[in-house]
Amino acid sequence: MRKVVVHSAGGYDKLRVEEHPDPAPGPGEVLIRVAAAGVNFADTAVRMGLYDSAKKYVGWPITPGFEVSGDVIAVGEGVSAWARGQRVIAVTRFGGYASRVVVAADQVFECPDDLELAQSAGLPAVFLTAYYALFELCRLRRGDSLLVHSAAGGVGSAVLQLARHEGWRAVGVVGASAKVEAAKRMGATHVIDKSREDLWARASELEPEGYDVVLDANGVSTLRQSLAHTKEAGRLVVFGFASMMPHTGRPNWVRLGLDYLRTPRFNPFELVGQNKSVMAFNLSYLFDKKALLQETMGTLLGLVRSGALRTLDVLRFSVDRVADAHRAIESGQTVGKLILTFGE
Ligand SMILES: NC(=O)c1ccc[n+]([C@@H]2O[C@H](COP(=O)([O-])OP(=O)(O)OC[C@H]3O[C@@H](n4cnc5c(N)ncnc54)[C@H](OP(=O)(O)O)[C@@H]3O)[C@@H](O)[C@H]2O)c1
The missing domain is CATH 3.90.180.10 (Medium-chain alcohol dehydrogenases, catalytic domain)
Structure with a gap:
């Protein structure tokens, strides 16, 4: 082998x-x-x-x-x-x-x-991640609004497809204009191209009251604003820190350290006062939950077989x-x- x-x-x-x-x-x-x-x-x-x-x-x-x-x-x-x-x-x-x-x-x-x-x-990985965040953690309802970063990537595309299937309003954020069409094809109701427009001004324009759910795997570059743009009773799901990562194959330890320090720590008193939740998970720790894995893969593959997901x-x-x-x-x-x- x-x-x-x-x-x-x-x-x-x-x-x-x-x-x-x-x-x-x-x-x-x-x-x-x-x-x-x-x-x-x-x-x-x-x-x-x-x-x-x-x-x-x-x-x-x-x-x-x-x-x-x-x-x-x-x-x-x-x-x-x-x-x-x-x-x-x-x-x-x-x-x-x-x-x-x-x-x-x-x-x-x-x-x-x-x-x-x-x-x-x-x-599996991208759809299990999307499904866990959306259905196990967030329990959105029809008509709810969702903002997802890196919307044309693996997890982002899976999130958008599930959102379209469920009838949620899904705003996708992409970091390059070449990705806009892909995010639309996957099901975004609107796409914010942050390389050309002000991400948070546009996000507020699209949902003035904020979002029911924001999915953030960027970490430090967007986390604080992601929480600020959830509405009351909104949920922020943190599941990655991509913006800390290098483009060169090797970590820049000084930058990593600074980004680590700059990453927001959320205050439980403020969260209760604002009536907002911050949740986080890592799929690789969930592999031992066999019943969850079986149920979720069964549901996802059923949706693929019916043509609802591709x-x-x-x-x-x-x-x-x-x-x-x-x-x-x-x-x-x-x-x-x-x-x-x-x-x-
Ligand atoms: N916690 C979990 O269980 C779990 C499971 C799966 C994935 N994840 C996380 O979810 C995210 C998406 O995963 P994926 O595998 O589907 O990847 P992906 O979205 O296909 O690719 C990563 C995307 O992250 C964005 N990005 C932001 N800062 C970056 C940087 N410094 N270097 C490279 N890309 C950067 C880019 O999109 P834009 O520029 O368009 O934003 C890029 O296309 C990752 O952060 C990953 O670690 C977490």
């Missing part, structure tokens, strides 16, 4: 493609021949050694990757739900960037028939170009989803 291994924290050169013996599935596990693995922004933080749950669950060396698609080539003892040859999607808590992946049987899901296998690798536009990189994939997602210019293909 081939897998991407990061032996120590660093830049793009740390992403080594190595040959290893094929793994064997243990009891309750499934061995998948991987067609494609999803690339997430978080993988770049894993590579740089900045991702806490990677340290908690794996350490060094690490193979990044939260999701794969492929076909089952073997099952371990006690697995009856899966059989050789089935087309599947699986979630992995790290380890996804590999041509063979062993994963617990209850983290494996049937790939919808009419979906291209490779493209479906990009579904796979995102994907940008493909063969595994040998994994460094280019990281460079691309770190550039902040990509639209939709990035995947690594294994060409088997």
